Amino acid sequence: VKIVEVGPRDGLQNEPSILPPQTKISLIQKLIKAGCTNIETASFVSPKWVPAMANAKDVVMGLHKWRCQQGSDTDTETECEIDTTTNSESQSKTQLHLEDVVFSVLTPNERGMLDALSCGDGAVNEVAIFAAASETFSYKNLGCDIDTSMTRFTNVVDLAKEHNIPIRGYVSCVLGCPYEGHINTSNVAKVSEQLAQLGCHEISLGDTIGVGTPHQTIRMLNEVQRAIDIEMIAVHFHDTYGQALANIYAALGEGVQTIDSAVGGLGGCPYAKGASGNVATEDVVYMLNGMDIDCGIDLHELIHASEYILNELGKESNSKCGKALAAKLKDKASSTSTAADGKICA
Numbered sequence: 001v002k003i004v005e006v007g008p009r010d011g012l013q014n015e016p017s018i019l020p021p022q023t024k025i026s027l028i029q030k031l032i033k034a035g036c037t038n039i040e041t042a043s044f045v046s047p048k049w050v051p052a053m054a055n056a057k058d059v060v061m062g063l064h065k066w067r068c069q070q071g072s073d074t075d076t077e078t079e080c081e082i083d084t085t086t087n088s089e090s091q092s093k094t095q096l097h098l099e100d101v102v103f104s105v106l107t108p109n110e111r112g113m114l115d116a117l118s119c120g121d122g123a124v125n126e127v128a129i130f131a132a133a134s135e136t137f138s139y140k141n142l143g144c145d146i147d148t149s150m151t152r153f154t155n156v157v158d159l160a161k162e163h164n165i166p167i168r169g170y171v172s173c174v175l176g177c178p179y180e181g182h183i184n185t186s187n188v189a190k191v192s193e194q195l196a197q198l199g200c201h202e203i204s205l206g207d208t209i210g211v212g213t214p215h216q217t218i219r220m221l222n223e224v225q226r227a228i229d230i231e232m233i234a235v236h237f238h239d240t241y242g243q244a245l246a247n248i249y250a251a252l253g254e255g256v257q258t259i260d261s262a263v264g265g266l267g268g269c270p271y272a273k274g275a276s277g278n279v280a281t282e283d284v285v286y287m288l289n290g291m292d293i294d295c296g297i298d299l300h301e302l303i304h305a306s307e308y309i310l311n312e313l314g315k316e317s318n319s320k321c322g323k324a325l326a327a328k329l330k331d332k333a334s335s336t337s338t339a340a341d342g343k344i345c346a
Contacts, residue, residue: 001288001295002038002258004204004234005031005281007309008059009040009106011266013052019312021058027309028063031263032101034301036281040104040128044112057119060105064123067098096296102126104168108142110155117163127160128204129153130170131195133187134177137208141172150194157198169195170236174205174220175212185223193227203232204260207247210240210276214250221254234258237279239265239318244279245287252293259284264306265318280319282306299325 008028012019028039041063047054104126107113116124131149132138138146160167173180174188192203205224212220217235224233235251235258237244248259265280285297299321306322317323 001252001293003036003281003284003295003297004038004040004104004258004260005036005263006040006236006260006278007031007262007264007266007281009043009053010260010278011262011264013043013050014268015052015266015313017313018052018054021055021062023309023312024055024059025062025066027263027305027312028059029066030301030305030308032096032098033298034305035096035297036302037096037100037296038102038104040106043106043108044115045106045108056105057115060103060116060119060123063103064120067101068122070098104128106130107156107160109152110159113156113159117159124165126166126168127156128168128170129156129195129198129200130172131191132172132177133183133191134173134180136179137173137177140179146191150198153198161199167198167200169198169200169203170206171195171203172206172208175207175216176209178209185220188220189223189227192224192233196228196232201232202234202258203228204234204236204258206236206260207238207244210238210244212237212247213243214246217247217250218254221251221256225254230255231257234260236260238267238276239279240276245283248279248284249287252291263302264310264315264322266309266313266315277318280306280317280322282317282319282322282325286321286325300329303329 008024028041031039042056042059043050043053044056045053102125105116105124107116107127108130113127116127131146132141135145138144138149142149157167171188171191173183177183195203233256235248235256237247261281261284262278263281265277267278268276282302285295285299285302288295303322303325306317307326310317
């Protein structure tokens with residue numbers, strides 16, 4: 001299973017404070033150390049509408065400079081050893097090469113795409129465009145109806161193809177809309193097909209307000225599979241009603257192999273009031289480990305990355321697994337320290 005880590009973009013876009021570029025870069029570096037190979041790093045949108053993404057260019061260029069510097073070294077700094085098991089007595093190491101990490105950015109319009117390209121050759125490995133299965137949400141989010149949004153994406157797609165950059169598509173409100181309520185599965189399938197026809201290699205289906213249930217998820221996926229191949233489908237669940245993990249489990253059963261998630265369960269949508277954060281990457285990895293499904297991510301290193309960004313934001317984790325394992329690691333460290341001081345009774 002491939003995990004697309006959306007925390008640095010989707011997770012931070014709704015934060016009231018604007019984090020410095022280096023803080024975002026440090027988060028992404030820690031995520032890479034944990035084994036994340038697909039990371040959504042920034043969004044090239046107007047800072048007027050999404051202030052938290054105002055320094056997108058600095059983040060993307062900073063990451064590109066760092067990766068180029070690492071790649072020019074003659075030692076092994078471009079490789080990371082990742083422990084992908086939860087059993088410390090049976091650790092399995094894999095090699096992660098920086099050049100294999102995909103840095104993705106959101107480019108909703110031609111201006112955003114041009115800004116992304118200006119970061120330099122190789123700085124952006126994938127671009128994403130986003131549509132909606134709800135006409136009202138499309139107007140609120142993009143300022144136009146669904147069909148018009150597809151027309152506007154043409155210039156973005158043409159530029160991406162010209163520079164040989166893969167394109168990812170998002171569909172918002174696939175299981176419910178904050179304005180329209182119920183969304184027909186046929187709408188989701190139609191928009192997914194339109195994005196595929198534009199040239200998107202992957203379509204991420206987003207439960208933007210987190211209202212979906214496993215049964216609804218299966219019904220929606222069955223409809224979308226009639227329009228596009230299951231291999232193209234990713235799922236993107238918010239956890240507003242505590243259904244995200246159950247929905248992911250249902251999607252896995254339907255053959256989905258790509259999951260979007262955010263470290264620490266960060267996120268929300270500025271145009272969907274009440275939407276809580278994305279499903280936490282820690283919770284997803286823990287569940288996958290328990291199912292003997294490999295996602296290539298070291299859970300303990302992921303916890304460290306989560307603690308770092310949550311401390312910077314002054315927030316508590318939305319991840320149940322993250323809280324439990326962080327407490328366990330602290331207890332272990334405390335016990336080791338006490339034992340070293342000779343204060344534990346035999």
